[in-house]
Amino acid sequence: MKTLRYFYHPDHLGSSSVSTPLNNHWITDGSGNAIQHLHYLPFGEDWVDQRNASWSAPYTFSGKEKDVETGYSYFGARYYDSGLSIWLSVDPMSDKYPNLTPYGYCANNPVILVDPDGRRIIAYDRTTKKFMKAYFKEHFGSCRMFKFDSNNELKIRERSFEKALARANEHQRKLLLGMRDAIEVNDIALVQIREKTNGIMKFYVKEGYTATKFPDPANSGGGGIGYSPLYEGFLIGISHIDAQNQELSASGMRTLGKDDPIFTESKTGKSASAVFFHEVLDEFLNFFSEKKCVDINSPQIDKVEYRNAALQNLKKTPSDGLDHQK
16 A cells, blocks of 8 residues: 555745645655656646656645546635636625625735635744744643644644643643633634744735735834734734844842832843744733733733743743833
8 A cells, every 4th residue: 555655745945825735846656756746837827747657646736636627626615727827606705805806816916925724823834833833842842732734723632732731830831721722712813933024024815805914023022913804813923033032121129228129120031932922822812812901901911921921931031011012
């Protein structure tokens, strides 16, 4: 049976979007021999299709199954003709965006726009997954308690999660339970993490909708979150380097003499992973989904609850929350 196994290999950039886990370039058999070589034009039309066997990959552009007889890609609700770059039937939600053709794929701009499908917390691409796994490993020693499915949706590995929870300290436990709550809420968060953004984050579009831009983390201390009515969910943008250099207010107190305590201004520790947990848990979970800390009268310290748990887990100075905007 090993001879019937085939392996999909993306290029050095990985998949071109969240919804294309099998947007491959090379396919090998169980022995490692090259069987098929593929490249696509922006709308998914075959550009290069080289084979040294009669077998042909059924899952090509966007990871969707291609019908052998017609050559159309099946997306579940409709068929897509990559040669003509159109859907073959009208989008059932077309009445919500009359300004766009109901037959257009990715609003006719597949170079910078993507069309993922998922729920809850979703990683935008391979780079985002790399950073998220690194953040989990930094705090829990491993990232095995979490996994990503074929739609890049973050899931929990129950047995590994329970083991991690059993040996967790109080700060790790808070973060683990927070992540579980965030994964289980009905709201959707699409996360994009970049090494350094220079103020530029990629666009996202839901099928048939106009593009929406991720929050600019360069103007928000390394991380930002915003709600997109078109996406019907939250977009979280994080710049790893900017987040790694972020500091918040952490007022302290020292004593000059026995009866002379004075307050001093200090800063928190720096941590990109703490910014990640802040955006996903303090903002997406607590502020927006659970409706905690939703008014100006809420204690500011509550608005950096999970960020402080992450900082304390790394033995860094926590924040007093006084300079947090919400």
